[in-house]
Amino acid sequence: TILTSVRMFMANVGGLAVGMGLPIVVKLFDPSETSDLSSSDSAWFITMTIYGLVGLALLIFCFTQCRERVVMDKSETENVKVSDLWLEFVRNKPLRILAFFFITAFAMMAIGNSAGAYYINYNLSGTAGELSIFMGLGSIPAFIFMPMIPAIKRKVGKKGMFYIFLITAIIGMAMLYVISMVDSLKEHMMLVYIAQFVKSTGVIVATGYMWALVPEVISYGEYTHGRRISGIVNALTGIFYKAGMALGGVVPGLVLAFVDFNKDAAQQTLFAQQGILWLVAVIPAILLLLAMFIISKYDLDDERIDQINKEIEMKHNNQ
Template sequence: MQNETDIRLSDHEAKGFYKLSWVQRIGFGSGDLAQNLIYQTISMYLLLFYTNVYGLNPTSAAFMFLLVRIVDVIWDPVVGAFADKHNPRFGKYRSYLLLAGVPLTGFAILCFWDGFSGSLAYAYFTYVGMSMLYTLINVPYGALNASLTRDTNEITVLTSVRMFMANLGGLAVAYGIPVLVANLSPNGKMNSVESAGAWFTTMCIYAVIGLLLLIFCFSQTKERVVMDKAETANVKVSDLWVEFRRNRPLRILAFFFITAFAMMSVGNAAGSYYMIYNVHADASQVANFMALGSIPAFIFMPMVPAIKRKVGKRGMFNIFLSVAIVGMALLYVISVVPVLRSQIWLVYVAQFIKSTGVIVATGYMWALVPEVISYGEYKHGKRISGIVNALTGIFYKAGMALGGVVPGLVLSFVGFDQTNEVSQSPFAEQGILWLVAVIPALLLGLAMFIISKYELSDEVVDKINMEIEKRSKN
């Protein structure tokens, strides 16, 4: 088995082990920054917009979120197989950054337009369209990671940069949107009918910036590790299920994605409700709380390569998933004790602790995707990056489906009053607290159990990649 020194010495000999410049790393990461300006806005604020501004009831919104994710389950493998099978003029995977970028920008903006206020049909049309276009970028973008290099250390650095940039997008959304909407709204609120125009203007700004970042990502990425046309000729959608059945590390990662994204979707959707109705915060305090969901990334994500070397993958997941659960427990305790809840700095501390654990654990999971792609190539001779990313996409969309439907159903169950901009019943407040702390903590416990079964160590992955390179030379 070769160690890191051996791999570094073979960088110039093994064509797949490329080192990237910092401009290229940042360029690749800007793609996730761009996507998060849309994804995080949808995840954090679309439910609030639909219920309090657009005029949908929580149950209708919940089932719409579920149906959109079901559409994604069908659409993701189609996109993955298409991306693997075809070779567009501007690159196998990077082309979609341009091809889908412009229409995605338009649909994202239309999701936050109230021209057909209260119309469920319009909400379905725009949300389904936006989601399908997002997939048309996101699945090839995920495959792009594995096409840049085989080097595991480079992929770890690349993933850290990507997650840093993604969380920069999350911070821009979490902090910027409440502040911008409140400032543009005639009544200074973000959860009233009167704020509809402010939401539309804000989304126009964020979506256009996202498009420019996608173009920058396209300009800085170069695909080097991809299948040739002969190898992709027989790629088909059914390969997804074949790969899922025979690739055990992929199955484990897929189920981890379900629980992780369900946890994030539930917590993100509930955050603004929690601050407005449980803590009785103003827009700037909502922004501070939501921003703390991203700020730990700038402290801890740069440390991920060193942390991983020190404690290993499994140790890192166990440590940071436990930290997240502790943060959620603190948030619950603070929220049920009135004297503590009035101290908003304690709420911020609990949110910071929770977010630290969530960000590191869920950020690093993306570095495992190229590993399971290489494992499948090593075992069966096919490097079907698009298919594998479509499969992980199906499972994280399944997690988002769970995370999307649960908040709306819980709000409906506890009698949430969408016409009240200031307060809710004690039972409704308790339901919101379940969403922001209890349910995510239970999902994290399940995620910790699932990832404990993942068996690809760095040493195993390095050996697999070197063996693949040797085969390619024969």
């Protein structure tokens, strides 16, 4: 839990650099006073190229600084097969539950994040500065709540924490929906910021803590069939994480096409604005409700995990 909290705290430093920094960088390459947030293709291309190169440099740095401290010998690696991915998924029920939670959670985040610029630009007629604040609020709650996760989990338990923060996120999305539907409210950006902060608080804590469950399903696998195949489990979670992101990348395009969104129009139709609002609030809220149902089936509570780890440790000591 502590390692996950630190990990997600730092991940949101990167998220803040994207959320708040991206609109500012875009405007640097498209300073026209008359342009809106999406008017210059070249500005977006240059900005994403810069972010891509910086990201590549950070990944290369991470790779060069990593040291493989636990190395399997040849006899052990010969027993690892690609088919182990499927076998582990079939026989490890907690892993299957976590996998579907990953798909749902990351689809929700991808959909909501991709719609943020459309929402500020077309539903609220906002500026690049307002988009910067709105997207930045998607990461700022991490710096407040991620350090508190271990204490919160001790108080309400694993599932209780998931339920509390998933519901918090849904409340924030409901606030965004109501504010956007009432003309007298959507003129007040502070209300939009508050709703975004509430939504992001729930999303960040719930989706951040799910990574702490990965070692649990690894231990469960070792407990049930005697093999601690951490690499395979992490490979599977990576597959489902990417599947969720891919699903979240497809849905916005389909919805925008359905509502006849016109990228060349400065003012979108009411139906197109409604479609953008579906992407910001309605569809993510539905996915969060599904995520709550999925995580309710996860039955590895702290007491059971402690017992599993003790039995694994006893087995290793006896060997």
